[in-house]
Amino acid sequence: MSRGVSKSEELYGDFLRELREIERKWQREWYERGIFNAEPDPSRPKYFITVPYPYVSGPPHIGHGRTFTIGDIIARYKRARGYNVLFPIAWHITGTPIQSVADRIMRGDPEDIKLYSWYVSLYVSDENKVKEILESFKDPWNIAKFFASVYANDFKAMGYSMDFRRQFTTGDPDYNAFIIWQYYKLREKGYITQGSHVVLYSPDEGQAVGEHDIRGGDEITIDILEFNLVKFKIEGENRYLVAATLRPETIYGITNVWVNPSIKYVVARVNNEEWIISRPAAWKLSYQGYKVKVVGEVSGEELVGRFVMAPLINRRVPVLPASFVDENTGTGVVYSVPAHAPYDYVALMDLKNDEKTLSRYGIRDLVKDLEPISIIKLPNYGKYPAKDVVERLGIKNQGDKDKLDEATRIVYREEFYNGVMNNNTLFPGMKVEEARKRTIDELMKVNAWGRIYEVEPRNVYTRSGNPIIAAVIKDQWFLNYGNPEWKEKAFKCLNSMRIIPERYRKNFEDTFHWLSMRPCARKRGLGTRLPWDPEWIIESLSDSTIYMAYYTVAHKIKSSPLAKELGDFARRVIETRGGDSEALNAIMSFFDYVFLGIGKASDVAKIFNVSEDLINDLRREFTYWYPVDERHSGPDLISSHLSFFIFHHVGIFPEEYWPRAITFNEFVIREGMKMSRSLGNVLPLPDIPRHYSSDLARLYIASAADLETTLDWREDDVANTASRLQRFWVIANDIIRRGKPSGVGGLSFISRWLLSRVNKVIVEATEDMERENIRAYALGAFFGLLSAVERYLEVASVSGVGQDEINWVTWYVLERWVKLIQPLIPHIAEELWHRMGNETFVSLEPWPEADKSLINEEVDVAINLVDRVISDIQEILRVTNIKPKTVHLYVGPPIEYYEIVKEASRLINEGKTMGEAIRSIISEPRFRRMSNVVANLVSKYIDGTIPRNIISRDVEIRVFEEMRRYIAYKVNAEVVIQDATKPTYDPENRARNALPGRPAIYIEKQ
Known part of the structure; x- marks a missing residue:
């Protein structure tokens, strides 16, 4: 299970080792100084974000890593935006999982011993120490303590900006007191x-x-199905063959009863009647309110050929053999309605053609005359819907289980919603949904009905x-x-x-x-x-509903005598079954005041023999931090924990303290496959800082998938991310090494373009983070800006931009860039921030503010125009295979052309047709004599030859002149920029073809 060297480490080992050193360095600084420890500050808005505390029965894996990393990115962003952020953590240990592990280790279960030896070895290298720790796991509390401690270290190793002072476990005595208070409050409310x-x-x-x-249980949906029991009196006996069905209304179409001849059925005395059912059914019924005693046994073979009486219709029907009948489903007895049940139809057809079985049981004459009995009319189906669907799906026999299950779903669904009962039933013309209820009532009247519950899926442990x-x-x-x-x-x-x-x-x-x-x-x-x-x-989820309230005060309770006092009071309440009124009153008074403001601080302080200031301080903590502003989780918890979270808050707290938001990310798979122990592809979280880097993992987690999409951890993609991270690291350190000049004069187009770009990215990143579009933020703020800086450095160096200007611009960008990406890759950001000469923590620095005066759409359009021309030249060279000597660019047709295109753009955007736009423009006196030019320009604007966004003629000429050397570098030829209205060299009269935003091109061969 994921040990060894990652592909990223193979390719970028030196770089990643350097990063790991940096990560450890800043983690020491952050956590030793407690920079993320949150204190109430009424002068600042607060933001309280939580992620469900993990269940610590084993180490965390990359799935935990995704959810907590996203939570941390949000927490860091909110902190940068000026919020006083509380991002706490605690450890869930209650329930049976940890107890079950201890039990299995106590029994010497080889699978669990192997698994937990591996778990411990993720943290302990000494084999003897591993064995010693594993031996201690026979006590479940030792499992909880061990994994709670390593979880905290794993989360610190990922750089999470948590307030670790507020840790607790759900088994702490003071937490028990909190749960006692919660449950008495819920009980009071009824x-x-x-x-x-x-x-x-x-x-x-x-x-x-x-x-x-x-x-x-966190991966599957478990339902409880209610089956109807229908009792068939065995001919000549005072015993019942009891069948289970989900469709009691089909009793009118019964042809026979199925048993499995290979099953040993039991005779069970059930509520003073003798039933023949499967042994598992008797066992289950004994837990479902029935008095059950097994008094005999009978084989399925013995039942074949017998007759039973069908209730309500008083029809004598035979008992026949069928292999599809499962002793673990229902009662192991099924009554057959082949017209409306695909399994029954196929089993009957199989039996009619099975000469060997017919002969063995002497039932040929019984079976040959059996035909389906239609009892439900269904639109768009024939007389026998089961037969129609079986034939449509190409089902051959009873062994075709998947198709039969699908056929059953189709027929049952269609008949339930669209079917109407036939005249040969007790309820002709009635919809199936209503007939089901009425049939149950009739079966109950004749003492022929019961119920049995089944778990779906069947084999759950x-x-x-x-x-x-x-x-x-x-x-x-x-x-x-x-x-x-x-x-x-x-x-x-x-x-x-x-x-x-x-x-x-x-x-x-x-x-x-x-x-x-x-x-x-x-x-x-x-x-x-x-x-x-x-x-x-x-129960373990029932004690994990409002614990976020405990985060607000846990650190102060545990650092005072309150923890011991609350624990002692909790013990006394439990020992006396709530009879110790003094202890119960102490617990209720304490939490009523701290969380609900009920009572007086002085009275609570007196009970606990602590200062009134301490009690008031706890109340201030709670009222400052509550409610929970955001709960970030996985969607698998919606049907349980997260819904309980809402219910319990509204059940106990006033509306002002109800939670405000719940956010989600989906799960993690690896190399296209679900992670599982059996596949050996689990990626433990402690392996991340060892074989990758925390910042590399954070960057990949944030950028590889949207929150509502499953994240696929692929080594090739992680290595590609490492490559871009290394490139960023090199560029950033080169910028720092060159230093920041005191100032520069006028800026080139490309410098103005990068300044525009970085400020635009700040605006976009802010919008993305406000919407919690984490992937878009990561792609833009890191990868997009990295590509922009790389492009700038290439263009600026080739175009002859001065080094002081390059240094000033890139330093300006890096100052903002480091702040922008600190939620994403906080360790690298912290290191770069300090290498730039800063003494503060970038993790506590404000979010960069965009200078919107530097966002220049015209500059963006100008640079994109140059790129388009370069692409046009390269395409010409590719198609013609010319070896160029000189490329002449004829830029800037007459200024009237620009005016015509701008007017055409306005008219087309208003919904005018091409003809309407042309006529409107020509109607203006200044363009009246230019009808051919107008028609040509409007046509080329509409077909995309002229770009949708154009710049002024002067700017277009200047940007091409300024970037001439860059164009020459990209096309590997000399480039001459000429004014299209007065070219000095135009042997083929190309200048007349120049358009706004689309210079004409003439290429001289070598």
Whole structure:
């Protein structure tokens, strides 16, 4: 998994090693001096930005690197724009992931021992020390402590401008007190309930599980499906063959019941009835509110050929064999509706043609007369929609599972939304959607209905490797996100927030709509115990909703007696199940005052035996920094953490403290593939400063993809970025080495062009950063400006621009450039800033201000005009294969031509046709005798021969005269600039062809 030398290091090793030294140097300076430690300052506007704290069950990787780097770029930009920025960090350790790791290491799991040995070796080179640390990981707290400490160092090594004083872990005793306060506030509002609801559950671990507890839970969407159970009484017995279906309204079209002959079914006594179902179904039902006892066993083969009675229609139907029936889905029994279920149709056709099976079970006569029964009318389909779709997709048999799944989705969707029940059902003419509900009601009346819950996808496991099922848990604690009042406030907050990119807003809206009962506690793992019922531990995402408030005061709590006092009070509350009123009152009084302004500082100070000034100071910190101005994250957290973040804020805090913005970036892949341990392509964050450079990685992360696009880390592209970074480094140091002259006189066109360009880039970069268009900012402020400076140096040196002028202009540019790119590559910017003789930190310098008086569109057009002419000459030489001696450029036709083109531009932009523009211009007395010229110029303006933007005749002549030597250099020939109205040499009368913005060209051969 990503160790060794990177391609960038192979190609630019010396340069990158120099950068790493520079990075370490400035990190020491920044963090030892605490320049990013944020203190309230009422004289300055504040900006509070957070990124979700990482779960520290292992080292960070480049995916973390992308999200935190983008967050840091924003933080640095806001700081440069004059904001007092708080960018804090903490460490998430609660839940089962860390506990599961400890359990697996305790058991000697070879895969985890190998993995965590590698993790530790990223930071520790001594093999004996690695083994010693790994042994300590049998205690989950040691895992949390180790990775929390190395995370902080990894983030410092990336140059993140964080206030590291405010660190805490979610297992700290004082943090437990904060969570106790949060949960009592939610309980007071009626947002926490206890009851029986269906949840994701691990029977082996005996608890409900959340996303953090599930292996890959942050990468997959997990749903709970409700299957209907339909009971078929077995002919001649007092037992039921129980089938599971998502479509109970299709019971009217039943032809038979399917079982898998290779399955061993069980006879289970379920709520005083005997059911025949699969063994996994009996196990699942025992967790879903049914009383289940297995009393026997029967093979699928024994059931084939038996008859059962279909409820509601009282039709006698046979039990037949089918290989597609899965014992792990539903009950392992399926009733067959071949007219409307593709699997059933294909299975019936397969069976009709399977002489061996028909003979083996003696069911030939039973099967040969079975035909689909149509019960639903569907527009644009025949009598049997399942048959239509099976034939359209070219499905051959039951083994064609992917196509059958697709066929099932098509038929089920079409029939649900567009189907109408036939006359051979209980509800003729009724839409399928309504008939489903009514059929369930009828099945319930005859005691033929039940339900079973399934997890989708099927094979989901906890981080400890235990299976997860859907279970109905009694006395489970829930956050009732379905509370109408709470949901309404959450929507109000969402509607007031910036969401960037905006397209993610709908994800929030969809999540808010379906959010209802969310289990908020479980029975094992690390975390804060539910204070009034401490057998339960508050679930890992449920304790991570308003912790941003704790950032505002954590450093002052931990540096005072408050941390110990709060921890002691939390312990007492939990030990007494909330019965210690003194301890509970202390916690509630403290946080009520600090975060809500309820009560008196003097009373709180007295309880904790601290100064009133300290308590008021905490309140001032909170009121200064709150609300959260921006939460930057990955979109995978929308359906859980980020939605909870909004709900809990509106549930506890007044509106003035509701969050203001949530921004996103997508994920990272590597060389076109998703990063995974199995592929061995994970790129750990600690490898970045070792095998690349932090600034190189930051530059690549920012420039390689838009925030809403997956970032593909490709070694070739990273190496190309290193090449441009090295070029910038060389140019910047050359500028510094030459020094800054005291001043210069008049400036050349090319110098004025670069001054215009840098000020224009400042304007554009500011606009991009305000919109958080990070990639556009990186491409313009670094790569675009680098190309402009390279072009300037080439043109200026060839055109004879004086060295003092070059030095003055490039120093002017570099002074602003270094400030402009410090959010992007802060270590390099800091080093260059100090090499320029500055003693301040560029990380704290204000954003460069654009001098708009130097932005000159005419100069830009003039330089682009020269480039176009060079391109025209080069194309002529390529096509004719001429070896040029002299190139004559006839520049500047009569001034009236320029006036005509400008008037044509105005008229065309107003929507006039070519004819209308020509007639309008000719109607002016001064152009009346120039009708042919006018028609020619307007035509050439429209077809693009004449550029859309032209400059004055005088400026056009001057720029070509000034850049004559550069043109000669680019075309490798002598260049003569001639006034097109009075040429001194024009053997082929080319001057008459000169147009505004398009000089005529005559080339003399060698």
